[in-house]
Amino acid sequence: MILVTIGVVGFVGLTVFGISIMGTKTDAEYFEKQKTITAESNQKRTLYSYGLDTLNWEDYVLKRKVNMILRKTERDSTITFRLFDIKDTLDNYGFTQYVKHDKSIYIVGEKHKIIKQNKYLNTEISNIAFDLYDAVEPPTDWNGSFLFNKEYGVLNIEAWSAGRKIFILPTNYKSDVKSELLDKKINTKENER
Known part of the structure; x- marks a missing residue:
């Protein structure tokens, strides 16, 4: 007891x-x-969504164009990028988290790593070159590789399962998206899956 x-x-x-x-x-x-925000900014972006042409399955055509706001929030160890519709801020188009210490990116809980540094540079978009990223352990129906830099965020996404190629560009971008970005196949890897 x-x-x-x-x-x-x-x-x-x-x-x-x-x-x-x-x-x-x-x-x-x-x-x-740990929760302290060191910097936060909003930037105007335009999302261009290209899909396969229903008559010519080898050609991509513009399917959708949406004006958006990119909210960039920088903390001590991460930078978060969120895309919102300008008209409806509840309409969230994506969330990307960049981890500073290992330069990895998390999208929908999946870790992505750099597979090629300084893959693409277009000073009309950003003065810093974009690195090519891919998922560390991609499922079979996963999106393709994409371009990213920590100042700008995600430049493009290949949604293989939907047959889409998406570009997230500054609202004031003047060049032809199709000829400058889509036709040049800027995000292809040397060794395709």
Whole structure:
């Protein structure tokens, strides 16, 4: 009985001690600091969605063009990119998280890594070259590789399962999307799957 009493008193003592340590201001400040936003910006973008032509299955045609807002949020260890419809901010078109320490990207919980650095540069879009990324462990119906840089975000996506090629460009982009980006096959890898 004495051992049980000592055990209960010890457990209660450790619990109270643990709660008092966890609630210290130092810990609260530490966790608050981790959530601190160091920079946030909104930029206008236009999403161009190309799909296979129903008459000529080798040609892509513009299927959809949507004006959007890209919200870039930078924290100590990550940069988050979110795309929203200009007219309806609840209409979320995507979320990309860039991890600074290993230059990886997470989209829908899947990790992506650089497969080719400085793959594409177009100073009308960004002064920094885009790196080519691909999923670390892609499922069989996964999207293809895509171009990304940490200042701009995602430039393009290949949605293989939907037969789509998507470009996310500055609203003031003047060049012809089809000839400059689509026909040049800017995001192809040397060794296709």
